[in-house]
Amino acid sequence: MTPADAARRPAAKALRDVPRRRGPSSATWLGVAMFSPAVIYILALVGLPLVLAFLYSVSDVTVGSEGWRFVGLDNFRSVMRSPAFRRSLLDSFVFTISTQVIVLVCATALSLALKERFRGRAAVRFLILLPWVAPISLGAIGWKWLLDSIYSVVSWVLARLHLVNAFDPPMWLGEPTLAMGSVIAVHSWRMIPFATVIMLAGLTSIPKEIPEAAAVDGAGFWRTHFEITLPMMRPIINVAVLFGVVFTFTDMTVVYILTRGGPYDTTQVLPSLAFFTGVLGSDLAEGAAISVFLVPILVAVAFLMLRVAHRAEVT
Amino acid sequence: MIRTQTTLATRVGRWTIVAGFAVLLAFPFYWMAITSFKQTSDLYDVEHNPFIFNAAPTLDHLRFLFEETLFLRWFWNTTLAGAAVVVITLLLAVPAAYALARLTGTAGQQLGIGIFLTYLIPPTLLFIPMSRVVADLGLQDTLWAIIVTYPTFTVPFSIWLLMGFFKAIPKDLEEAALVDGLTRFGAFVRLVIPISVSGILTVVIFSFTLVTQEFVYALTFISSAEHQTVSVGVPIYLVRGDVYYWGSLMAACLLASLPIAIVYNVFLDRFIAGFTVGAVK
Numbered sequence: 001m002t003p004a005d006a007a008r009r010p011a012a013k014a015l016r017d018v019p020r021r022r023g024p025s026s027a028t029w030l031g032v033a034m035f036s037p038a039v040i041y042i043l044a045l046v047g048l049p050l051v052l053a054f055l056y057s058v059s060d061v062t063v064g065s066e067g068w069r070f071v072g073l074d075n076f077r078s079v080m081r082s083p084a085f086r087r088s089l090l091d092s093f094v095f096t097i098s099t100q101v102i103v104l105v106c107a108t109a110l111s112l113a114l115k116e117r118f119r120g121r122a123a124v125r126f127l128i129l130l131p132w133v134a135p136i137s138l139g140a141i142g143w144k145w146l147l148d149s150i151y152s153v154v155s156w157v158l159a160r161l162h163l164v165n166a167f168d169p170p171m172w173l174g175e176p177t178l179a180m181g182s183v184i185a186v187h188s189w190r191m192i193p194f195a196t197v198i199m200l201a202g203l204t205s206i207p208k209e210i211p212e213a214a215a216v217d218g219a220g221f222w223r224t225h226f227e228i229t230l231p232m233m234r235p236i237i238n239v240a241v242l243f244g245v246v247f248t249f250t251d252m253t254v255v256y257i258l259t260r261g262g263p264y265d266t267t268q269v270l271p272s273l274a275f276f277t278g279v280l281g282s283d284l285a286e287g288a289a290i291s292v293f294l295v296p297i298l299v300a301v302a303f304l305m306l307r308v309a310h311r312a313e314v315t
Numbered sequence: 316m317i318r319t320q321t322t323l324a325t326r327v328g329r330w331t332i333v334a335g336f337a338v339l340l341a342f343p344f345y346w347m348a349i350t351s352f353k354q355t356s357d358l359y360d361v362e363h364n365p366f367i368f369n370a371a372p373t374l375d376h377l378r379f380l381f382e383e384t385l386f387l388r389w390f391w392n393t394t395l396a397g398a399a400v401v402v403i404t405l406l407l408a409v410p411a412a413y414a415l416a417r418l419t420g421t422a423g424q425q426l427g428i429g430i431f432l433t434y435l436i437p438p439t440l441l442f443i444p445m446s447r448v449v450a451d452l453g454l455q456d457t458l459w460a461i462i463v464t465y466p467t468f469t470v471p472f473s474i475w476l477l478m479g480f481f482k483a484i485p486k487d488l489e490e491a492a493l494v495d496g497l498t499r500f501g502a503f504v505r506l507v508i509p510i511s512v513s514g515i516l517t518v519v520i521f522s523f524t525l526v527t528q529e530f531v532y533a534l535t536f537i538s539s540a541e542h543q544t545v546s547v548g549v550p551i552y553l554v555r556g557d558v559y560y561w562g563s564l565m566a567a568c569l570l571a572s573l574p575i576a577i578v579y580n581v582f583l584d585r586f587i588a589g590f591t592v593g594a595v596k
Contacts, residue, residue, distance in 0.1 A: 026499075027418050027499055028418060028419065030414070030418060030499050030500060031414040031415075031417075031418030031419045031423070032414070032419075033414075034410035034411060034413060034414035034418070035410065035411035035414040035415055035419070035423075035426070037406070037407050037410070037411070038407040038408060038410075038411035038430070038470055038474060039411070039426075039430075041407055041466065041467075041470065042430065042433055042467070042470065042471065045445075045448070045463070045464060045466075045467045046433050046436060046441070046467050046471075048444075048448070049441040049444040049445045049448060050436060050440070050441060050444075052444030052447070052448070053440060053441060053443065053444045055444075056443060056444055061447075106336070109332050110332060110333070110336050113328070113329040113332040113333050113336075114333060116329070118329075124333055124337050125580075126576075126577075126580055127337045127340065127341040128336055128337055128340050128341070129576070129580055129583065130340060130341050130344055130572075130576055131340050131343075133524075133575065133576040133579035133580050133583065134344070134572035134573075134575060134576045135527055135528040135530075135545070135546040135571065135572060135575065136528065136530065136546075137528075137530045137546045137547065137549070137550045138545075138546060138549060138550065138567075138568040138571055138572050139343060139568075139572070140550070141549065141550040141564060141568055142343040142344070142346060142347050142565065142568055143343055145346070145350065145559070145561050145564070145565060146343060146346055148561075150361065151358065151359060151361065151365075153346065153365045153366075156361070156365050166361075189339070189340065189343075192336070192340065193340060197583060197584075197587050198587055198590060198591060201584075201587050201588070201591055202591070221324075221325060236591060239590065239591055243590065246435050246437065250437035250438075250439045250440065251437075251439070252439055252531060253530045253531070256530075256534075257550050270439075271437075271439035271531075274439065274443065275439075275442070275531070275534075275535070278442075278443040279442070279443070279446065279535050284443050284444075284446075284447070287443045288443045288444065291439060291440050291442075291443060292440075294437065294439065294440050295440070298435060298436065298437070298440070301435065302432050302435055305432070305435070306428070306432075309428070
């Protein structure tokens with residue numbers, strides 16, 4: 001029993017002395033009545049579609065079809081045979097891992113730099129947060145213009161620095177490696193602010209005295225950060241990475257807007273391939289089978305998330 | 316002596332990082348702004364310095380956006396859907412969060428975590444079966460498709476956020492109210508809700524901004540331009556075939572992004588607190 005519980009006891013005792021008309025479980029019943037609408041809604045519109053996603057993936061359902069027939073693992077076999085799927089599976093991992101590495105490095109540097117108060121911090125914070133707080137499809141269309149094949153300002157600057165040929169500028173979104181790089185860069189651009197703010201929240205929870213004491217004891221800037229501050233930020237960095245993985249592995253907006261998976265499916269990720277197959281291609285079953293490949297990652301993240309939360313409660 | 320040098324180096328380093336990232340992260344929005352007011356001939360001339368106005372600024376792109384496109388319609392659709400989703404979210408999440416925080420003990424805690432985990436189930440996993448559900452309900456290509464499905468991600472996170480708020484209210488307050496003769500539900504309505512206004516406001520902003528940002532469901536469930544929201548309408552329907560009206564397109568992106576960004580920014584710390592509950596105490 002914590003001190004807080006002990007402090008609450010007199011009130012609880014007073015409550016017990018009040019004569020009750022209803023049974024002792026009336027609070028529980030009220031609780032059930034209050035949360036069941038939300039639970040029913042979630043079961044109907046998250047649980048049911050989730051079950052349907054699995055059912056569709058082992059069926060032959062299409063947009064036009066009425067009923068559905070069980071076909072076992074046929075869809076999985078067929079998607080595994082498709083080169084576009086194998087490419088998109090690989091791309092999903094390349095996309096997620098590179099984005100998270102970039103985001104982690106940049107967000108750590110940025111959060112350490114933003115930690116102290118300084119003049120203009122609020123304005124700087126707003127500018128830095130813009131990519132996260134503005135709708136991503138609109139930010140991505142801005143990037144599509146920045147990376148235009150002829151009028152790209154990025155190419156213009158690089159050409160003025162004599163890094164690229166002004167008469168044959170790079171096709172940022174038209175050449176497989178560059179297109180993948182662009183998609184990764186734009187998604188990182190989107191995720192850095194979010195990870196930074198989460199890490200800032202973690203940084204402010206570290207008592208100031210600890211790094212200061214280390215500095216007084218003669219630890220330099222780098223040692224203080226790498227041996228004191230960063231290890232103390234571990235739990236919060238875990239949270240940032242776990243959310244980052246979910247938001248990246250399951251996102252198709254950047255890919256859809258910038259490249260539509262092209263050129264020749266070389267930037268396709270699992271969600272966008274599921275969209276093109278299941279919605280535009282009308283093959284609901286195969287689209288569902290593709291999106292089911294997201295599940296193992298989500299389960300892993302959920303498991304790790306629970307462990308992070310649990311460990312934080314124990315300490 | 317060494318200390319001051321370190322401090323100077325640290326300060327320079329900090330400013331380089333902060334300024335560098337601020338430019339990098341905010342640049343696309345500056346780009347939208349300058350593109351919105353540039354004459355078309357100025358935009359499409361590779362010889363021109365793209366960072367400045369080589370010809371006089373123009374309002375043509377804005378005029379085109381407001382008079383010749385469905386931009387205002389999309390704005391209105393988004394507002395309408397946002398308001399409806401906010402109402403549904405509050406009706407479902409506020410009582411549920413209170414029940415889980417106060418009335419159901421440890422089972423409530425477990426259930427709360429379970430509900431939070433549903434927030435991690437992404438639209439890209441559910442949109443294919445959901446498109447069937449939406450069609451079976453007869454809602455495809457209407458704003459209702461969005462109003463019914465968006466609470467699937469606003470409700471779980473809002474419950475999680477509000478649970479934290481409700482738990483922070485001292486129990487003694489409600490118990491005193493019960494002693495004074497209020498029922499549990501009465502104490503919830505007349506005591507807990509008024510105290511939690513700021514938490515509820517956070518949920519309102521959060522739900523509304525998520526509606527403005529969502530892309531996949533709107534793209535899948537709504538097929539005609541006039542029923543679309545801003546975040547899909549602008550990037551998909553402002554492009555005519557292969558022709559990009561970059562001036563109007565960028566104006567639309569900026570006009571839709573900035574108000575959302577400003578409001579979201581004000582409440583962001585609360586969302587982050589919601590995200591990190593459990594990890595940092």
